[in-house]
Amino acid sequence: MSGINTPHEYSHRGPSISQSLMFLPVLPADIINIIDSMKITFSAGFDEISSNLIKQCKDVIAEPLAKLINQCLEEGVFPSVFKIAKLIPIFKKGNKHEVSNYRPIALLPTFSKIIEKVIFNQLISFLNKHSILSNSQFGFRASLSTLNALFHFSEYVFNAVDEKMFTSSVFFDLSKAFDCVNHKLLLTKLHHLGIRGIANNLLESYLTGRQQAVQIKSLFNQTWTHSISKLTNIKNGVPQGSVLGPLLFLIYISI
Numbered sequence: 001m002s003g004i005n006t007p008h009e010y011s012h013r014g015p016s017i018s019q020s021l022m023f024l025p026v027l028p029a030d031i032i033n034i035i036d037s038m039k040i041t042f043s044a045g046f047d048e049i050s051s052n053l054i055k056q057c058k059d060v061i062a063e064p065l066a067k068l069i070n071q072c073l074e075e076g077v078f079p080s081v082f083k084i085a086k087l088i089p090i091f092k093k094g095n096k097h098e099v100s101n102y103r104p105i106a107l108l109p110t111f112s113k114i115i116e117k118v119i120f121n122q123l124i125s126f127l128n129k130h131s132i133l134s135n136s137q138f139g140f141r142a143s144l145s146t147l148n149a150l151f152h153f154s155e156y157v158f159n160a161v162d163e164k165m166f167t168s169s170v171f172f173d174l175s176k177a178f179d180c181v182n183h184k185l186l187l188t189k190l191h192h193l194g195i196r197g198i199a200n201n202l203l204e205s206y207l208t209g210r211q212q213a214v215q216i217k218s219l220f221n222q223t224w225t226h227s228i229s230k231l232t233n234i235k236n237g238v239p240q241g242s243v244l245g246p247l248l249f250l251i252y253i254s255i
Helices: 028-037 051-056 058-075 110-129 146-162 183-192 197-207 245-253
Strands: 084-091 102-107 210-220 223-228 232-234
Touching: 028 051, 028 058, 028 110, 051 058, 051 110, 058 110, 058 197, 110 197, 110 245, 183 197, 183 245
Parallel strands: 084 210
Antiparallel strands: 084 102, 210 223, 210 232
């Protein structure tokens, strides 16, 4: 995958989309609607700004935030300050001294999620218009779930039994699936599917130059303290805990 450098080198089995996505500007009212739809949380990323705080001052920040987002859409640049994630390791089970027994929770700046939602809304509309995502993809999609996948699979098996046919299935699990995404391949695939020019530049800016640090909480002398590691660069994958991450992953694994 690392050898793919240009859109022309990518062999896609599906048809190429001739129409290109053009991001449209947003209004302050659109920003307020997005903020209203966010869950109330008190956790925050490195900026220490929670969604609860943003909801309280939404009428004040909506207009300047809309201007900032429209500039991002026009120039194809995602702000670097919103590309820093704070990872919180959550213990699952087993030996507490084994790193693999912890599940990382990524806390991104809340403002980042607002910009992502603007991009997401226009990107998913474009994908649905051109029927780019497979009807057999049930994960990370609105009004669909693993229950729908189970019904779909069961119906297929029952029909085969009625026709006295044999059925077989293959199940596989991608370990740390979101971390497996190769940026060059994803961007090349997006270009093939109509996300070109400024839109492609914006998503490239969103994916690259990202950083993260791990924060752990420990009890010392009956006092809880927080320790944060140095920032490290992220070269692959889509952001955990993001709005765009799951959608970009679906595009990445689509045919």
